[in-house]
Amino acid sequence: MAGGKLEVLNALDVAKTQWYHFTAIIIAGMGFFTDAYDLFSISLVTKLLGRIYYTAPNALKPGTLPPNVSAAVNGVALCGTLSGQLFFGWLGDKMGRKRVYGMTLMLMVVCSIASGLSFGHEAKGVMATLCFFRFWLGFGIGGDYPLSATIMSEYANKKTRGAFIAAVFAMQGFGNLTGGIIALIVSAAFKAKYPAPAYKYDKAGSLVPQADYVWRIILMFGSLPAILTYYWRMKMPETARYTALVARNAKQAATDMAKVLQVELADEQQKIDEITGNSNNDFGLFSKQFLRRHGLHLLGTTTTWFLLDIAFYSQNLFQKDIFTAIGWIPAANTMSALEEVWRVARAQTLISLCGTVPGYWFTVAFIDRVGRFAIQLMGFFMMTVFMFALAIPYNHWTHPHNRIGFIVMYGLTFFFANFGPNATTFVVPAEIFPARLRSTCHGISAAAGKAGAIVGAFGFLYLAQSKDPSKRDAGYGAGIGVRDSLMILGAICALGFFFTFLVPESKGKSLEEMSGENEDDSEEAGYYDRRTTPV
Numbered sequence: 001m002a003g004g005k006l007e008v009l010n011a012l013d014v015a016k017t018q019w020y021h022f023t024a025i026i027i028a029g030m031g032f033f034t035d036a037y038d039l040f041s042i043s044l045v046t047k048l049l050g051r052i053y054y055t056a057p058n059a060l061k062p063g064t065l066p067p068n069v070s071a072a073v074n075g076v077a078l079c080g081t082l083s084g085q086l087f088f089g090w091l092g093d094k095m096g097r098k099r100v101y102g103m104t105l106m107l108m109v110v111c112s113i114a115s116g117l118s119f120g121h122e123a124k125g126v127m128a129t130l131c132f133f134r135f136w137l138g139f140g141i142g143g144d145y146p147l148s149a150t151i152m153s154e155y156a157n158k159k160t161r162g163a164f165i166a167a168v169f170a171m172q173g174f175g176n177l178t179g180g181i182i183a184l185i186v187s188a189a190f191k192a193k194y195p196a197p198a199y200k201y202d203k204a205g206s207l208v209p210q211a212d213y214v215w216r217i218i219l220m221f222g223s224l225p226a227i228l229t230y231y232w233r234m235k236m237p238e239t240a241r242y243t244a245l246v247a248r249n250a251k252q253a254a255t256d257m258a259k260v261l262q263v264e265l266a267d268e269q270q271k272i273d274e275i276t277g278n279s280n281n282d283f284g285l286f287s288k289q290f291l292r293r294h295g296l297h298l299l300g301t302t303t304t305w306f307l308l309d310i311a312f313y314s315q316n317l318f319q320k321d322i323f324t325a326i327g328w329i330p331a332a333n334t335m336s337a338l339e340e341v342w343r344v345a346r347a348q349t350l351i352s353l354c355g356t357v358p359g360y361w362f363t364v365a366f367i368d369r370v371g372r373f374a375i376q377l378m379g380f381f382m383m384t385v386f387m388f389a390l391a392i393p394y395n396h397w398t399h400p401h402n403r404i405g406f407i408v409m410y411g412l413t414f415f416f417a418n419f420g421p422n423a424t425t426f427v428v429p430a431e432i433f434p435a436r437l438r439s440t441c442h443g444i445s446a447a448a449g450k451a452g453a454i455v456g457a458f459g460f461l462y463l464a465q466s467k468d469p470s471k472r473d474a475g476y477g478a479g480i481g482v483r484d485s486l487m488i489l490g491a492i493c494a495l496g497f498f499f500t501f502l503v504p505e506s507k508g509k510s511l512e513e514m515s516g517e518n519e520d521d522s523e524e525a526g527y528y529d530r531r532t533t534p535v
Contacts, residue, residue, distance in 0.1 A: 006272065012154075021157075027229055028151055029169075029170070032144065037179045040179055044183045045341065078313070080135040083138075084138060085443040088142060089442055101234075108137060116216040118133060149169075161431065169360065170357075173357035173418065183344075187214060211337050294432070298433075304376065309451075312456075314485070351414060368507060372505060376425070376500050387413060387493060425449065433514075
């Protein structure tokens with residue numbers, strides 16, 4: 001190795017689990033709590049938005065969002081997230097993780113509040129301002145992905161690094177769960193205070209004027225956890241790996257980590273100069289050397305994340321429509337607007353509590369024991385199995401006596417998404433690329449995932465719309481049908497299974513081992529051979 005490994009990096013790799021690890025998990029994880037809450041809470045209120053803004057004055061049945069408006073409201077934040085992942089991922093490698101970290105959080109806070117204050121003289125105006133603010137909300141959320149993953153990976157020791165990064169990502173599950181709980185509380189409170197004259201919809205009935213406050217309160221609540229963690233996020237020191245290997249400041253890296261680890265660390269400026277000055281380690285993202293060393297790995301992380309998010313976001317954003325199609329949530333014209341919000345929120349909360357949240361924490365428990373590769377492969381395989389198990393005998397599941405079985409099977413797809421590729425696709429890109437490109441490459445991988453989410457949000461919504469206007473109120477399934485959708489998603493998960501073989505195993509290895517940053521020219525020939533085997 002060129003000059004040997006830096007003492008400060010070795011100290012981080014072998015450090016025992018300490019309080020600062022848990023502090024970092026909470027600080028970074030609350031960003032992901034906010035991310036999930038903000039991204040998925042919109043699915044709880046889209047039916048309410050349709051009732052409020054698209055019901056004609058003398059209509060005898062509730063209105064629904066037009067397909068183009070529904071696609072925009074559901075998908076515009078994903079477009080912002082994709083843009084933010086690319087931009088802030090690149091900026092995190094140029095300016096440092098800490099300096100960019102606060103920008104993303106404040107953007108999330110401001111735009112979360114602004115989303116709830118969306119204004120306009122008519123429906124189009126309200127929807128336009130809502131989409132505008134949700135795009136920039138997504139832009140801030142996008143920055144949180146590469147920065148949180150990179151910061152946690154660079155703070156962690158190599159023995160439990162996977163669990164720490166996965167724990168940050170697992171806060172998404174609590175954000176999703178909290179979104180459902182907040183919607184339950186708010187809708188129940190408004191139902192109690194402003195009861196509708198009738199559950200059967202009529203022009204004098206279920207839509208009380210105060211219902212407009214419900215969706216606004218639900219969306220604005222997402223700013224609270226981000227506000228609470230802003231101060232602590234700004235107090236975190238820059239990671240030693242960025243300071244030493246990218247900024248090339250040995251003294252600052254040693255000083256920062258000595259405070260964190262509570263040990264004395266030497267200033268190794270000469271060793272840093274040897275490592276960073278090695279011509280073998282200065283290649284750029286678009287160089288032949290990067291393509292040869294990490295090209296297949298980047299292809300693996302982007303394709304698996306892309307395929308996973310098509311399935312994962314399709315399920316999350318439109319699960320309310322699937323539940324309506326199988327009869328678990330009654331038809332809209334049989335209940336009040338607030339009752340409908342409550343029932344949709346109850347369904348999401350149960351799925352999150354029983355499937356989503358446990359799946360994340362199973363990953364945290366096992367990722368450093370069985371490895372990233374095995375968990376991702378298993379997750380894609382089980383998602384494929386359960387998707388087909390729901391789709392092939394679909395008529396069986398729609399029978400009223402079998403609906404609980406459908407919900408259990410459907411919940412298991414979320415469990416194995418999270419105890420599987422939804423967690424590992426986040427973890428691995430933060431471990432296998434060089435420090436100077438780590439945030440950028442994670443941002444690219446995450447952006448590929450959001451491209452998949454956009455395909456799921458826009459593509460499946462379009463396919464699900466019936467060409468027959470008389471059938472459009474039937475919801476999801478009036479077009480290609482729930483069965484066909486599940487079959488397509490099952491095939492997509494199967495593709496993810498095979499692309500997983502491009503992703504290397506990083507269990508138990510230091511970040512420098514994975515990226516080859518300490519390799520000199522004489523070791524380069526053997527480097528690539530060691531890195532191509534996933535297990």
